[in-house]
Amino acid sequence: MTETQHREPANGADAPAPSRRRMFGLLGGAAALGAAVGAGGTAAGLDATSDDRHGSQTPGRPVEFFGPHQAGIATPAQDRLHFAAFDLSPTVGRADLVALLTAWTAAASRMAAGQGVGTGAVTGPPGAPPDDTGEALGLPPARLTLTVGFGTSLFTDPDGRDRFGIAASRPPQLADLPAFPGDALDPAASGGDLCVQACADDPQVAVHAIRNLARIARGTASVRYSQLGFGRTSSTSTSQATPRNMMGFKDGTANLKTEDVAAMNTHVWAQPGDGPDWMTGGSYLVSRRIRMLIEPWDSTPLVEQERVIGRHKGSGAPPGLGDEFDPLNLSSKGPDGELLIDANAHVRLAHSSHNSGAVLLRRGYSFTDGTDNLGRLDAGLFFIAYQRDPRRQFVTIQNSLAGKTADALNEYIQHVGSGLFACPPGVQPGQYWGQRLLG
């Protein structure tokens, strides 16, 4: 998991919250954007550039659905996640796909505004099943964002078929992820033709959104897998205390600050000329379900845990230092001449200086899905990262981390699910998600 840190500069006048002191983050296999922060933490000149549609962090308020980018990427991370991957039915054609995305976009824009789907939960004809399932009635919008992504199999299915006539429009950035050493991927928890990331500050609002989109999809697409996340592990802009992940370490320290338009353009948003034009303004999503081997971790001595991560557990400070925001010096050595940060420490291998400068916008969530059939906690990190080019970013970082002799953290984690999706740019009223690809 990853690490980086910096001190946030003061937010601009429009930034709603006082600057949050970012903590280093466990990230389960990939590095955080802004990783190369030394003293002062100016990873990317993170001056807050006001962006009203993402700026609001007032609980309950709606986040603007329409805009040049999809909401849910640059939006300050909400507290809860429901992520779902969908497969299209075998008989579905391009017109059905367009109809689904049109219906989804309409429903998503309503839900993001705190409105019910269609004629609502209790305001439609009483003799018919309500259009909206109703569990969000009376709840505030809770900053709900819905972000759609197109999987690799939408362009070319596993049999090599171009089901929707879009194979030629597949961006080169959407190259299948390579197999990484140590992967234990469950095909049923990986991939998917489509994905929807629902984030909200109220879990019921997020679940309601996925449930209703899945319902609308019936007959066209079905849920391949879905994941609930109960706590964000990354922050982009907030006054809350730094969250700890399921390993007990502070997480989400040095993420990209999304108000920094220049850094977002450099690292997150697809730019003109990157690939097919329909993706310009979009971003690529990599998801990894990272199971933490909780019981072995819990019985590991504190010094070993800190060696594995490369930080103090209590303060989040680098080894030998006292403050979470003290600079991380990868080359500093102790009196014995040994590296203070272990050669295999997670923070070292995930650091951007170790990865040709590659950074990611992390937006992951802790999960706990009860216990497994051995009575062990089924918990970990549902890693989500947005980026401009996964080949250059996620793949580079994960190649550094993966493998028995690489990241020391690998002894305590396992990647069990994986997804790669092209999230198209945002829509204006009257448009549907992916219209520039399919229209």
Add this chain to the structure above:
Amino acid sequence: MTSPAIRIVRLASPVVLTAALVASCSSDKSTNSGARSGAGPGTVGPIAVSAGDKNCQVGRSTLPAGRHTFEITSSTSQVTEVYVYAPGDRIMGEVENIGPSTKRNLIVDLPAGAYEVACKPGMVGNGIRTALTVTGQAAPAQTLDENLTAAVTSYRTYVETETKALVDTTATFVAAIDSGDLAKAREAYPTARLHYERIEPIAESFGDLDPLIDMRADDVTPETPFVGFHALEQLLFEKNTLDGARPLTTALTTNVGKLSTLVKTVEFTPLVMANGAKSLLDEVAKSKVTGEEERYSRIDLVDFAGNVDGAKYVYAALRPALQEKKPELVTALDKRFPALVNLLDTHLAKPGDQGYIAGSPYVSYDALTPEQIRALAVEVDAISEPTGQISGVVTAG
């Protein structure tokens, strides 16, 4: 398979049955009246239908409107049936239980339109379809009320026919048990279940009767011991014995008989039908696709098919009314029902196939892969949404 009794009934009165069904799509209230659709009999002579295992050959591809006699010759090794379907699989006429290498006649009144002749070896699934075009005089336009009335009449006929088949096939099943023939009893079990599952919501409307016929071991309480089909299923398929079956068969015969009597008192309405169709699909989602219901015999797909048949019949009967009030619903269901039935058809099994269960046209639930079960569940969820809208449409003013 069906007992000889029902075969005789069908042989003796195909015209009556056909006419009653035709009434469902006609404004003519005199359901037993003779030729009234234009051409009289004999215009083109009988039409030969050859119902095979893999073909369904019809002697003519076009016909003038009017009354026609289809001379069906079965060349299959299984019991088969032949339908004449209007769009949406609305039944214009049918002959069930055609034994191997036998001949039967089907007399149907056909107004102008597009039809399909379907042969169904094994009496399940979509069948093998042959298109048939009828030219000439079209059926007179119907009002909404006429359409709904016809739908109710048609469904009543269906329920009564299925109830009769249930009584007969249960009698066959019970006779096999009472005669001490375990193998024959097992083989007779699936067909009786099929007929019950087709009309399950109607049976459920009679309170205690449904549990007495269809309860599961989990439903047992100190006051209600384990009885009915599934108690016998457990004896036959899990305990591999007929010991102790006699009180169960006696009670089952009594309760199925009661059901048959009570069905005649049901006041069918479009709403009852629509809710029944939804209820059938809910049943599939809850206890069939999960493999819960037939836990000893594993013939869950037979129940699955029965529930789908029942729901599909309701839809087909209501289709003309739905077409008028909400055509997009018809578009959706015209797609979804065949998709579901086609998927079920991929799990048909013959003797010798892996997962074959004697007497069941479908493979054992245990022979399904998790992916196959998931695909079935996805289709059931997909069809439940539009089916759930039928009641609102048929009751809206």
